[in-house]
Amino acid sequence: MRITPRAYEVKKVVDILEDPTFDSPEQMAKAVIKEVGDMLQMRDLYVLVHTWADGSKGLNMGPFGAVAEAETFAKKMSFGGTGRVVPITSSGVILANHDGKTSWPGYCWNPECGHSPTNHAMDGSSRGKCHISVCNCSKFMKDDPSAKKTKKATARAGAAKGVNEL
Numbered sequence: 705m706r707i708t709p710r711a712y713e714v715k716k717v718v719d720i721l722e723d724p725t726f727d728s729p730e731q732m733a734k735a736v737i738k739e740v741g742d743m744l745q746m747r748d749l750y751v752l753v754h755t756w757a758d759g760s761k762g763l764n765m766g767p768f769g770a771v772a773e774a775e776t777f778a779k780k781m782s783f784g785g786t787g788r789v790v791p792i793t794s795s796g797v798i799l800a801n802h803d804g805k806t807s808w809p810g811y812c813w814n815p816e817c818g819h820s821p822t823n824h825a826m827d828g829s830s831r832g833k834c835h836i837s838v839c840n841c842s843k844f845m846k847d848d849p850s851a852k853k854t855k856k857a858t859a860r861a862g863a864a865k866g867v868n869e870l
């Protein structure tokens with residue numbers, strides 16, 4: 705399965721690799737594998753549904769990270785019959801909409817919340833208090849607070865550079 709890593713996925717793996725509390729490389733490797741498995745479950749993937757030339761059902765093959773990957777695979781294997789690329793909906797996203805997901809784009813970044821925006825009450829044009837009864841979140845946090853810091857620092861560095869060039 706070919707996938708393009710996304711910035712927030714890279715950050716989560718780096719957080720594990722830089723965590724000094726692991727007892728052994730094996731423990732760290734397990735944490736990375738679990739994290740990546742979790743990430744893959746958050747993606748909409750594709751399967752290749754195959755039908756033999758006589759109309760009988762072939763196998764459903766996959767998952768693939770993209771339509772093009774499934775098509776390349778079908779071409780390479782040249783099974784005969786017909787193939788159809790079918791998107792599969794991420795069960796991880798459906799679960800996250802139901803249960804919430806911490807430190808993940810699209811969900812509240814409050815580390816004690818992680819619930820979906822629709823679980824938060826409307827407050828003017830933004831979203832306020834979380835509806836989930838066990839949750840104490842008082843305002844939907846749209847962006848990763850640690851990412852914001854980096855962006856600001858970069859902007860500042862850029863501005864400083866501009867001054868130097870004058």
Ligand SMILES: [Zn+2]
Pocket residue numbers: 812816817818819823834835836839840841
């Ligand atoms: Zn919440």
Ligand SMILES: [Zn+2]
Pocket residue numbers: 812813814817818819824834841842843844845
């Ligand atoms: Zn929240």
